[in-house]
Amino acid sequence: MLSVLSRSFSRSSKNSLGNRSVLIVGAGVAGPVLAYFLHRYGVHPVVVERTPQLRTTGQTVDVRGAGREVVRRMGVNSVIREKITREDGLALVDSAGRTQAAFGVKDFGGQGFIADIEILRGELVNILYEQSRNHTQYIFGDHPSSINDQGDHVQVTFASGNIRDFDLVIGADGIRSKTRRLLFSDKSPIHYLNMYTAYFTIPYSQSDGTWARWYNAPKGRTVLIRPDNQGTTRAFLTFRSSQRGYEELDPDMQKELLQKVFADAGFETPRVLNGLMNSNDFYFEAIGQVKMDQWSRGRVTLVGDAGYCASPVSGMGTTLAFVGAYILAGEIGRHHDHTEAFRQYEALMRPYVTKAQKLIPGSIHVASPQTSTGIAFRNALLSFVARPAVTRLLTKLTESKTAEKVTLPDYEIVLAQ
Numbered sequence: 001m002l003s004v005l006s007r008s009f010s011r012s013s014k015n016s017l018g019n020r021s022v023l024i025v026g027a028g029v030a031g032p033v034l035a036y037f038l039h040r041y042g043v044h045p046v047v048v049e050r051t052p053q054l055r056t057t058g059q060t061v062d063v064r065g066a067g068r069e070v071v072r073r074m075g076v077n078s079v080i081r082e083k084i085t086r087e088d089g090l091a092l093v094d095s096a097g098r099t100q101a102a103f104g105v106k107d108f109g110g111q112g113f114i115a116d117i118e119i120l121r122g123e124l125v126n127i128l129y130e131q132s133r134n135h136t137q138y139i140f141g142d143h144p145s146s147i148n149d150q151g152d153h154v155q156v157t158f159a160s161g162n163i164r165d166f167d168l169v170i171g172a173d174g175i176r177s178k179t180r181r182l183l184f185s186d187k188s189p190i191h192y193l194n195m196y197t198a199y200f201t202i203p204y205s206q207s208d209g210t211w212a213r214w215y216n217a218p219k220g221r222t223v224l225i226r227p228d229n230q231g232t233t234r235a236f237l238t239f240r241s242s243q244r245g246y247e248e249l250d251p252d253m254q255k256e257l258l259q260k261v262f263a264d265a266g267f268e269t270p271r272v273l274n275g276l277m278n279s280n281d282f283y284f285e286a287i288g289q290v291k292m293d294q295w296s297r298g299r300v301t302l303v304g305d306a307g308y309c310a311s312p313v314s315g316m317g318t319t320l321a322f323v324g325a326y327i328l329a330g331e332i333g334r335h336h337d338h339t340e341a342f343r344q345y346e347a348l349m350r351p352y353v354t355k356a357q358k359l360i361p362g363s364i365h366v367a368s369p370q371t372s373t374g375i376a377f378r379n380a381l382l383s384f385v386a387r388p389a390v391t392r393l394l395t396k397l398t399e400s401k402t403a404e405k406v407t408l409p410d411y412e413i414v415l416a417q
């Protein structure tokens with residue numbers, strides 16, 4: 001996918017590129033990765049995170065394709081692999097919990113339904129923070145209330161009342177980015193997929209075993225139960241609805257809504273709904289993709305979900321955050337002129353993002369069928385795909401596609417020139 005990146009690069013100027021300061025808004029995945037590489041390229045990163053401490057909630061995320069190469073270049077491959085959730089694979093189950101189709105973690109070259117790098121978001125965010133914190137100023141419990149591009153610098157006023165100047169500002173503040181709203185006041189670029197999802201942790205039960213279990217109920221409802229590496233179980237409830245605005249409700253109302261929507265879903269849903277009411281890490285989101293014609297304006301740009309969220313349906317959100325942060329840091333590192341850095345960043349990332357955001361036609365219907373007949377048909381289809389011969393064939397295809405995804409520019413070499 002990133003084969004375009006294999007062309008040779010040169011540094012725009014050998015003048016001092018250091019002493020520049022960059023404000024990164026958001027300490028999720030993209031923020032700390034960007035901070036780490038900016039420091040490596042001699043730029044001074046400051047990260048501001050709205051929450052009072054690192055936001056380590058969230059369920060399992062995965063890292064795929066070129067994202068894995070960024071993980072290696074950041075030096076966190078082994079520590080991430082120590083923390084993976086160690087699920088054996090994904091089983092599609094019926095209302096009695098009987099397996100209809102099963103995919104092991106090694107199927108599709110380790111990058112199938114359950115990848116071989118599945119890690120709790122909180123553990124990943126913590127690793128990235130630890131790897132970047134020694135060379136980054138982290139500010140917690142604050143956020144920009146205004147961002148004024150003055151031409152030769154950016155003046156940022158924080159909610160705390162502090163005012164500081166930076167050479168550049170990067171919004172890494174997630175799908176509902178406030179940086180994006182301050183920067184581009186026009187209409188929201190979020191394209192909703194008419195689906196809602198909720199994540200929360202419930203007590204482990206013997207039936208959870210070591211496999212993720214995926215259950216579909218009619219009317220586009222999905223219950224996904226995944227054992228984690230901490231002795232608990234991560235539950236995901238997803239439902240289809242064209243009604244807008246549930247993400248704006250307060251958490252108690254969202255929980256009430258889920259109780260109603262999933263009341264007659266079957267399988268182990270009563271247990272999940274019971275766990276929902278007692279969970280303290282409940283997260284609810286309208287699933288959408290962020291699509292923008294341009295990610296940058298003046299001295300400000302966006303990275304990760306803020307600029308190009310691909311949605312959990314794509315399975316590429318965290319990977320895009322890694323790759324985008326790596327390329328943006330490299331381009332800032334090698335260009336003194338931010339206009340050129342942002343131009344190159346967009347030119348390199350845009351095709352990758354476009355491809356990642358392209359959902360396989362009908363994938364939402366396949367993932368969440370509306371009727372019992374649709375569910376039965378989908379399960380029969382996937383039970384065919386799960387046959388070892390078919391999986392092996394598809395694995396070969398997946399491996400050859402993955403190989404093209406790992407060619408990233410080597411900015412260390414560029415900057416040493």
Ligand SMILES: Cc1cc2nc3c(=O)[nH]c(=O)nc-3n(C[C@H](O)[C@H](O)[C@H](O)COP(=O)(O)OP(=O)(O)OC[C@H]3O[C@@H](n4cnc5c(N)ncnc54)[C@H](O)[C@@H]3O)c2cc1C
Nearest residue numbers: 026028029030050058059143173174178304305317318321
């Ligand atoms: C709490 C949470 C839970 C999640 N759980 C899952 C999950 O279970 N599965 C999944 O696939 N994806 C999940 N995601 C999304 C996933 O982390 C991202 O799709 C992906 O990793 C890209 O990361 P990102 O750094 O671009 O954005 P994010 O990971 O969303 O990080 C954005 C960061 O910016 C901070 N922030 C937001 N607004 C401001 C502001 N105005 N000023 C300063 N800081 C701000 C947020 O608190 C957050 O720390 C979750 C995201 C969050 C925030």
